[in-house]
Amino acid sequence: MKSHVWRPLYVVIAFIVGILVFRFFYVPNDFGSGKRGFMYSYHRKSNEAEWKKQPAKYGVTGKERMHEYCSACHSAVVKVRNEKYHGVIPCEDCHGPALNHPEAPEKLGIDRSRELCLRCHTSLPYTTSERKRIPGIDPKTHNAGEQCVLCHNPHNPRLEDMK
């Protein structure tokens, strides 16, 4: 065959070899498939460990264990809580992430904003929803602009218990 056929072919072959050589050095060695096969789990194996290493921020899991952890120092506040009312809310929802709390962060914030309470206590006309079980107010007419904690105790909002 004449060289005008072979020459472009050499170029193509050189190009392919070049790509394969580049790929050999560029792609990490730990690429491989997991249990799910090539289609679903072809990946860099060390990435799983990288994800596991990500730092967590929120603390002790579950409501019961969170209360236990917090009551070691803040037992007075935890005792006030009523499981029928705000006792179900994890402390970190209002006080922020607290994984290594006594050390870092040393002090936790307190979100006293009206918006935080309105997440659950805005009155919505949804009679079939679980939302209706929670006492709701109209934020425009119920002491608009004021912080809820001025009148209500966030740890036990039952008005009878406040007296």
Add this chain to the structure above:
Amino acid sequence: MERRDFLKKCVMVVVGASVPLSALTFVDPKKVLAANPDIQWAFLVDTNKCVGCGFCVKACKVENDIPLDANVTRTWVERYVYTKDDRRYVDSPKGALNGYTESRIDLGKGEFKEIDPKNVGKAFFVPKLCNHCSTPPCTQVCPVGATYKTDDGVVLVDRSWCIGCGYCIMACPYAARFFHPVLHVADKCTFCYHRLSKGLDSACVNACPFGARRMGNIHDINDPITQIIMNERVGVLKDEFGTKPQAFYIGLAQEVR
């Protein structure tokens, strides 16, 4: 007895006596499984319990460093409102990051629809997140092998390998993926893989005051989540896509997709 037989039996007795007792105990499959747990993470959402407070969305964004102001989120809560004149409205302003504090429906593009409270038929909230499908379309389409399903059933994105082409974002039928505005890679719910491996619940499960979100090992028959999925009426989203979602929903309506 011949001498040959006597020697044979002697050898048998000596060998038999030298086998330790522990080698003869039966293998307990439960103990073997406990030593090498076969984990397959699954999510269970009880839509009856959700009140749309959005604490899960906030906790997820804080835990996973997703910018709070950006209009992207790994998990979100949708509101469904059906009126008595048979209209259906769905919205999820900011993915319910700040909860639902208004009764008007966000139609998008700055338009809102106020619904007469007397006209509201039924309404409910549905938390959503990545379904961590058994056969995820998003991992199939990745051209570089940057997204994958782990052996314990979680779909992850390799942030250092992702080229940000967005194929997976298009491929996901649940719109669970988004483009990370800071890192410029595809991002999605990881079931808080870093927390799971430390023995903690995921951030959204931890934050939910009402127990609407739960997680468990679907390969463990004694897991409370597995018991609910086996014994109660649960549904999955967009079953017809063949993605085999691993997020199960109690109290699903046909409009929720």
